[in-house]
Amino acid sequence: MENNGEEKRMTGQKICLKCVMPESKPEIFLDQAGVCNLCLEHAARAAAPAEKALETDFTKVLAQHRGKHEYDCLVMCSGGKDSTASLYYMKTRYKTRPLAFTFNHGFETEDALANVKKSVEKLGVDFMLFRSDFMHEMFAKILKTGSKAVICHLCSIWYMDLTFKMAERFDIPIIIAGWTKGQSLRQPAMTKCACDSSASEFLRMGQATREFITGHVHTDPKYKDFPSSMEEVLARAQKRHKCLVLSPHWFLPYDAQEYTGTIERELGWKYPARSYPAKSTNCDLNFISAHNSMKFYGYTHYHVEMSKLVREGALSRAEALELLKQDFSKELLDGIAAPLGCKADGSPLTGK
Numbered sequence: 001m002e003n004n005g006e007e008k009r010m011t012g013q014k015i016c017l018k019c020v021m022p023e024s025k026p027e028i029f030l031d032q033a034g035v036c037n038l039c040l041e042h043a044a045r046a047a048a049p050a051e052k053a054l055e056t057d058f059t060k061v062l063a064q065h066r067g068k069h070e071y072d073c074l075v076m077c078s079g080g081k082d083s084t085a086s087l088y089y090m091k092t093r094y095k096t097r098p099l100a101f102t103f104n105h106g107f108e109t110e111d112a113l114a115n116v117k118k119s120v121e122k123l124g125v126d127f128m129l130f131r132s133d134f135m136h137e138m139f140a141k142i143l144k145t146g147s148k149a150v151i152c153h154l155c156s157i158w159y160m161d162l163t164f165k166m167a168e169r170f171d172i173p174i175i176i177a178g179w180t181k182g183q184s185l186r187q188p189a190m191t192k193c194a195c196d197s198s199a200s201e202f203l204r205m206g207q208a209t210r211e212f213i214t215g216h217v218h219t220d221p222k223y224k225d226f227p228s229s230m231e232e233v234l235a236r237a238q239k240r241h242k243c244l245v246l247s248p249h250w251f252l253p254y255d256a257q258e259y260t261g262t263i264e265r266e267l268g269w270k271y272p273a274r275s276y277p278a279k280s281t282n283c284d285l286n287f288i289s290a291h292n293s294m295k296f297y298g299y300t301h302y303h304v305e306m307s308k309l310v311r312e313g314a315l316s317r318a319e320a321l322e323l324l325k326q327d328f329s330k331e332l333l334d335g336i337a338a339p340l341g342c343k344a345d346g347s348p349l350t351g352k
């Protein structure tokens with residue numbers, strides 16, 4: 001258990017009594033009753049009835065495209081429960097012809113990749129793994145410059161751009177993601193974590209990421225064509241090849257507990273031994289990214305995401321708090337950063 005000043009400051013934070021957001025001004029603040037502004041905004045919005053996504057909406061879209069291409073859909077598979085369940089349902093429930101697609105920037109865990117391998121073999125679906133060190137120098141630069149840019153935001157831009165290019169290459173009309181209801185609300189800019197950079201809780205994070213792209217990414221010849229935002233990824237993709245991005249979880253009648261049981265039973269899916277938040281299949285860099293977000297912002301995008309799940313009743317507050325706990329050792333963080341040629345705090349590998 002790391003017990004430096006930072007850790008104490010974190011544990012000393014006040015946490016919303018309804019969800020799991022730590023108070024961190026100016027974005028996140030609690031009222032006198034100890035309830036955060038995100039919960040209050042949610043309560044205000046909930047007064048207006050939300051449009052319900054029906055499974056027939058989804059099957060209609062699938063019917064429009066089915067059988068017209070070599071593959072009906074490209075399924076993004078991280079090896080996590082949500083994306084594995086997506087692949088499972090696209091094959092078994094919706095009877096489509098999917099191409100499973102996994103990207104690995106070098107930090108995906110063996111456990112996650114093993115889940116993908118088992119699933120594609122059991123389901124008998126075609127599978128493509130894309131492994132690249134392309135992002136390494138960018139990740140290293142974030143650490144070495146002490147940038148407050150969020151690693152996951154930059155990574156999302158890279159892999160969504162890549163996913164659209166793969167859909168284009170194989171002329172696939174639909175991209176299937178494993179996003180759950182808490183992670184995305186079918187907003188135009190979709191990322192794994194659904195970080196809507198215009199939302200108040202992501203303002204500072206979004207700004208730091210944009211500044212990093214302008215100051216450190218586009219100035220490097222290797223990255224001069226790197227999209228400057230998720231919006232740009234989408235705009236470029238739409239010009240090259242029209243395709244939809246959907247998640248069956250927006251339409252399916254199952255909750256996470258149910259479909260996790262199904263893929264454990266049917267595909268031999270397993271929770272990875274080590275991940276942040278616990279029980280996720282996020283890559284190892286998440287430990288560093290989440291550690292830095294706590295240091296720089298007082299919360300992570302996972303706090304925002306899980307808060308949504310707690311508000312929607314999909315996760316208990318106690319369970320979310322347990323999953324979000326950070327007690328990373330310096331050895332763990334430095335070990336993860338080592339392939340980038342520096343320690344997790346950006347200092348050189350040798351010496352102090």
Ligand SMILES: [Zn+2]
Nearest residue numbers: 016019036039
């Ligand atoms: Zn709250």
